[in-house]
Amino acid sequence: MEASISSEMDPLIHKLSHIVALYRPQQQALSANCRPVRLYPARAQLLAQKQAVTERRVVLGGWACHTRLLADGRRQIMHLLLPGDFIGTASRRGTLSCSTVIALTPVTVATIGDLEDTTFEAAFQICDSLTEAYLMNQIMRLGRQSAQERLAHLLLEIRSRLDLAGLGGRGRFDFPLTQDVLADVLGITNVHVNRTLQNMRASGLIELSGRTFRIKDQPALESLAEYHAPIVAPWQEDG
Amino acid sequence: MEASISSEMDPLIHKLSHIVALYRPQQQALSANCRPVRLYPARAQLLAQKQAVTERRVVLGGWACHTRLLADGRRQIMHLLLPGDFIGTASRRGTLSCSTVIALTPVTVATIGDLEDTTFEAAFQICDSLTEAYLMNQIMRLGRQSAQERLAHLLLEIRSRLDLAGLGGRGRFDFPLTQDVLADVLGITNVHVNRTLQNMRASGLIELSGRTFRIKDQPALESLAEYHAPIVAPWQEDG
């Protein structure tokens, strides 16, 4: 086992390892380049709308989200941030954020300095592509799927993303989202989230009590939601 | 006036000029690096889902879109491509597309070779950020806005994007989208698009007949849709 910062880096390292070959010295270079982890409480703002993104920051623990508000109080969560995900406009810098980023749970965040290794640049860009895929998933869900389908699709995406970060427990994982938050992700009301969840529980598709979530019938959920896990591009030396 | 390829490049150059300072030699370097423009007919597929993005391609003329299909025929258009927009996962390469790109009108496409100038790399990344902002706009629309609001918001975004590409005619522009296509962008039915359009015409907000579109009351549309144009980051030398 390494120093404490290193184990906190695990979600990011686990995720990057799916994308590029990360050898021990590189993992250490990455950890060495991280400024001390900072802890935010739930509901804290990690990035304000229209704020410039000046640093590359990553969520190491806890859940956060990109969110936007309308004048009358309607809220839409555009994108969830799970451990290993970058804050702001992905890994790019010198741009203005087009949404607010807030912590949904207590969250630990690290700042990644500049890395000489171009391997990382390539990996970060592929992370951007993944983010883009998740945004497009979100659009598909909101635009053309029913409440049931949306919920199933989102849950499968979350499962797949947690797996990528090494946090998957074979379909069982810690689920900190309230039904209000789920509603704002899915573009429906909290009341309807509740009813849809109950349907899915009654159908034996999922289990959810307290903060523990379990996917009971992944194949059924996948065919219900037409979910396809994003494909991480096969890595190639300077493609 | 330059050679014909150069004038075809105009939308891209116009767009990039809003992002970085582009001097004449750079414009020429860009044009010189473009492989001969290719013409696709309407409905042609420009990029297949799960296909690797190997080259940086850009739409110079005509409209296209990223689209995904569900098994039962439901279709969602995730993102429109207007002149000056990049095909595939923006400017990134070595990743798999997570959606199909098809031409909505006859479309001209150019392939951009590698440019030594790092100015372009920075500019392309900011184009990516813009794309991300448009995707988030789309999520906001689909998740939390009514049909009227969605339509108004989309129309304003299109206007702003056409302006960016130098194709805006002070609120009047060529509008090649059918109501079916609009429906698949907005996540509603073509019937409802029709009714919503008629409402907006009757309220004196817009004019639309044939392929000519005109925004009659931009302020009213903006407050109806809560539209805010994306902010292009102030350019800075190697921020």
Add this chain to the structure above:
DNA sequence: CGGCCGTTTGATGGAACTCAATCTACGTGG
């Protein structure tokens, strides 16, 4: 002229919203 594509209009139905009210769990302070 006839077929096709896109638009328009009408009638009916349903998925999800709204507005409460109730219930539970949990922490906190008296």
Add this chain to the structure above:
DNA sequence: CCACGTAGATTGAGTTCCATCAAACGGCCG
């Protein structure tokens, strides 16, 4: 230890926006 406040989950009844289905209409082109 219990009263209280709060956050979240649950339930019910009435409503609305938009979908669905179907038919008619208009322009364009071969």
